[in-house]
Amino acid sequence: MTTSAAIATLTDAFEDPSTDGGATDHALPVAAISWPTVPIEIIRAAGLRPVVIRGDSASTPLADARLEADVFPNRVRQLVEAVLAGRLRRTACVVLPRTSDPDYKAFLYLRELVRRDAATLRAPILLFDLLQSDGPDVRAYDAARTRDLFATLASLVQRSASADDVRDAIARANTARASMRRLLALRRGAPRVAGAEVLPLIGAFWRLAPDDYAALAGEAADMLDRRPPLEGPRVMLAGAPVDGPQLHAAIESHGAIVVAEPGPWGSEAAGEDIVSGDDPFAAIADRYRRQAIGPRTPLATVRQRMQPLMNDVDAVVVVTPPDDTAFGWDYPCLRAWLEALHLPHLCLFGDPSVPPGPEAHERIAALVAAARERTGTRHG
Amino acid sequence: MADKQLEATHAAAAFQKTWFNDLRRRVFEERQPYALVQADVPFELFDLLDVPAVSNQWWAALIAARRQAPPYLDAMRADGLHEGLCRYCSLGYASTRYRGVQEPPWGGLPTPRLLCARLTCDCIQRVFTLWAVALGVELFEIDHPGASDLPVRWWELGRHEWRSLVEPHRLAFVVATLERLVERLEVISGRRLDRDALRRRLELVNLQEEIFDEVRALIARAPEAPVRMTEQITNVMATQWVRGSDWAIAHARALRDEVQHRVDAGVAACPGERARLMWVGAGLWHDTGFYTEFEESHRAVFVWSMYLAFGPDGYIRYGLDDPMAALASRTASFNEYLHNPPWAAEWIVEQAREHRIDGALVLRPRSMKPAATGRLFIERALEEAGIPVLPIEADVVDARAWDPVAARTAVRTFLDSRVIA
Numbered sequence: 001m002t003t004s005a006a007i008a009t010l011t012d013a014f015e016d017p018s019t020d021g022g023a024t025d026h027a028l029p030v031a032a033i034s035w036p037t038v039p040i041e042i043i044r045a046a047g048l049r050p051v052v053i054r055g056d057s058a059s060t061p062l063a064d065a066r067l068e069a070d071v072f073p074n075r076v077r078q079l080v081e082a083v084l085a086g087r088l089r090r091t092a093c094v095v096l097p098r099t100s101d102p103d104y105k106a107f108l109y110l111r112e113l114v115r116r117d118a119a120t121l122r123a124p125i126l127l128f129d130l131l132q133s134d135g136p137d138v139r140a141y142d143a144a145r146t147r148d149l150f151a152t153l154a155s156l157v158q159r160s161a162s163a164d165d166v167r168d169a170i171a172r173a174n175t176a177r178a179s180m181r182r183l184l185a186l187r188r189g190a191p192r193v194a195g196a197e198v199l200p201l202i203g204a205f206w207r208l209a210p211d212d213y214a215a216l217a218g219e220a221a222d223m224l225d226r227r228p229p230l231e232g233p234r235v236m237l238a239g240a241p242v243d244g245p246q247l248h249a250a251i252e253s254h255g256a257i258v259v260a261e262p263g264p265w266g267s268e269a270a271g272e273d274i275v276s277g278d279d280p281f282a283a284i285a286d287r288y289r290r291q292a293i294g295p296r297t298p299l300a301t302v303r304q305r306m307q308p309l310m311n312d313v314d315a316v317v318v319v320t321p322p323d324d325t326a327f328g329w330d331y332p333c334l335r336a337w338l339e340a341l342h343l344p345h346l347c348l349f350g351d352p353s354v355p356p357g358p359e360a361h362e363r364i365a366a367l368v369a370a371a372r373e374r375t376g377t378r379h380g
Numbered sequence: 381m382a383d384k385q386l387e388a389t390h391a392a393a394a395f396q397k398t399w400f401n402d403l404r405r406r407v408f409e410e411r412q413p414y415a416l417v418q419a420d421v422p423f424e425l426f427d428l429l430d431v432p433a434v435s436n437q438w439w440a441a442l443i444a445a446r447r448q449a450p451p452y453l454d455a456m457r458a459d460g461l462h463e464g465l466c467r468y469c470s471l472g473y474a475s476t477r478y479r480g481v482q483e484p485p486w487g488g489l490p491t492p493r494l495l496c497a498r499l500t501c502d503c504i505q506r507v508f509t510l511w512a513v514a515l516g517v518e519l520f521e522i523d524h525p526g527a528s529d530l531p532v533r534w535w536e537l538g539r540h541e542w543r544s545l546v547e548p549h550r551l552a553f554v555v556a557t558l559e560r561l562v563e564r565l566e567v568i569s570g571r572r573l574d575r576d577a578l579r580r581r582l583e584l585v586n587l588q589e590e591i592f593d594e595v596r597a598l599i600a601r602a603p604e605a606p607v608r609m610t611e612q613i614t615n616v617m618a619t620q621w622v623r624g625s626d627w628a629i630a631h632a633r634a635l636r637d638e639v640q641h642r643v644d645a646g647v648a649a650c651p652g653e654r655a656r657l658m659w660v661g662a663g664l665w666h667d668t669g670f671y672t673e674f675e676e677s678h679r680a681v682f683v684w685s686m687y688l689a690f691g692p693d694g695y696i697r698y699g700l701d702d703p704m705a706a707l708a709s710r711t712a713s714f715n716e717y718l719h720n721p722p723w724a725a726e727w728i729v730e731q732a733r734e735h736r737i738d739g740a741l742v743l744r745p746r747s748m749k750p751a752a753t754g755r756l757f758i759e760r761a762l763e764e765a766g767i768p769v770l771p772i773e774a775d776v777v778d779a780r781a782w783d784p785v786a787a788r789t790a791v792r793t794f795l796d797s798r799v800i801a
Contacts, residue, residue, distance in 0.1 A: 065756075066756060067756070068744075068749075068752050068753060068755055068756060070464065070749065071749045071752055071753055098525070098526040100502055101500075101501055101502045101753075104526045105720060105753045105754075107526070108527075108530070108720050108721050108722075108754075109721060109753075109757075111530060111721075111722070112721035112722050112757060115532075115722060126528075127526050127527075127528050129525050129526045129528070131523045131524075131525060133499060133505070133521050133523040134521075135521065135523055135557060135560070136560070137553055137556040137557060137560070138523060141525065141549070141553050144549060145549075148549075295502035295503075296499070296502055296505060298505065298509070299505065299506055299509045299510070300509075320462055320464075322464065323464075323749065324462070324464055324465075325464070325465065325466060325501065325502045325503040325749050326502045326503055326505075326506050328461060328462045328464065328465045329461065329465060329470075329503065329506035329507060329510060330506065331460045331461065331462070332459050332460055332461070335460060347460075347462075349462065
């Protein structure tokens, strides 16, 4: 495979989960997942292939009739639409995590829609009850829930899987993460790849078999590393995590480069490796609890993770989707940081899965101009 | 707001003001610790350990009812907090963060020793963390595990089969969390929790809710509703905040006796009643006069809200050999039953039938997004049960975008076209 083919394969896997990707896991039954805080190591060790649903600009008329407006993120509407339209009929299960209220409510909704025969899904709808607070009882609870998810999934596909299978899945995912870190490194300092191009390469991690991903991401990183550095102000996305490159493309159309964004689809995707230890379930649960940036992540953790990213950028775009109930609370603090760093910023309201409109483009252009002026002043 | 029809309502309102003034005196003069808490935490533990608890939602409702919310809400907006963020659970925080914008009701909240919140909606952890920082006090979080077993007719299990209502792992988690809360409260108060006293308190809570059950039945069965919904709420909530106390039991009995007397004497809240309405959702605290507005024009009276009905169905737990587990079983799912499928729609339809409801007004909350969930299931279930529904878009504490005239016109049209026609 040529390196450009590696990029194309990763991008295809990101954009269309029905593509074969690396094909080593093509025959496995599919677990549809609403957000990547459901551990892929558990899904794979149990013998399934994860397909994490993302936001999209496609309309969702069936879901819109069942879900209240401005409460559920685009990705959840897409998942419910897929269920109601019968597109997940061949899916082995649907798994939603407790890491956001909309995911939990969508779990309740889907179960109710099936109970009322409004949806024809035969596959079980499961809740992965991962808690994220700091209480001393939380770690043991999360470990037990992770163990329980593994047993449920293995039983579902009638596979005799063990803790060793989980350890193996951890090792493979860690290898894939190592390749992903090479891609992420290309965004630091003078970036060599645009955000809109690299986000799919990062995000394919959640959809491809880890071995395939490790090889493809490594090849892609080799090629991208040979590119010259990109010119333009470096922009970071803050606020709610995004799961697609639409906003990146809009910002980069004005000459800036998006180099960081919170959340599991972007610069936070690799995070730390998982160290199996004696209890691989506890290790997975602990890692996902600590690493997941989402609306239920403790505020102090979000701040700890965001602050270092701001030291290497020229401007910040604060993403505020219509369903935001959590990230907006941190805006006054974020604004104070940005003002202290003399970083220009912009709050963008709207669905980040849909390309922004003309007014947003005007504001982005003004931000990029301000960032350019700042970098010009700073550099000379 | 319309005149109060019940003596009990006057007594409840007076008690709340006296209770709050006494709290301020004890905090300021005697340096007694108190806690600011979410409405769904187990107040019984605080009371038994002599750490009085003030409900965040009660405080927000008080600010809104006194029409003092807008300056705080404007200050939030000016500070960059977008309009989609929940205003109900954060109005108290705003009254701390933007304390300079006006004089707060009743002299304001003294600084608590502890904040305590169940992490239900995603915003709670953020709001309470920021509030704790603003006040310089600690926050105790009760995390909220999600339910996977979803018994539809939950209210039939809660009293006697509460162990089957909550999965064992969730129950164990909440018990462990409440035990840690007790440890924390014991440190603050310097007292030990008497487990027998907890059992006795829960027995008294059961007694109080049984009395409320009688009140609910009286209202449901009387030829014409004897008590306005707004007065039900005033009486019930003043009692629930101190549930199981001597005053609460005595007040519940006084309320029941007064309602019984009105039923026996044929006294109606709205004589000549033509339409019985239910309100689904949190109260419209900034415009409670809305609820009595249609009595004269249409003889339409609000009969039902969740506040009275949830007492007996949500709180009673029989079989108190392990009182902490019983308390945890109530805490574990608490307000989910009021909003989300499969629980809310089934219960509300059943309540509508019991109360002979002719029409339902369902709140579409503007900023309380998590509380907005389940609404479409409820609206659909009510309509399928033959009960016309009028959605009311509003924020329960934010009157700035509320058009009282347009809302009243919409209700009159609804009554004329779908309820009384």
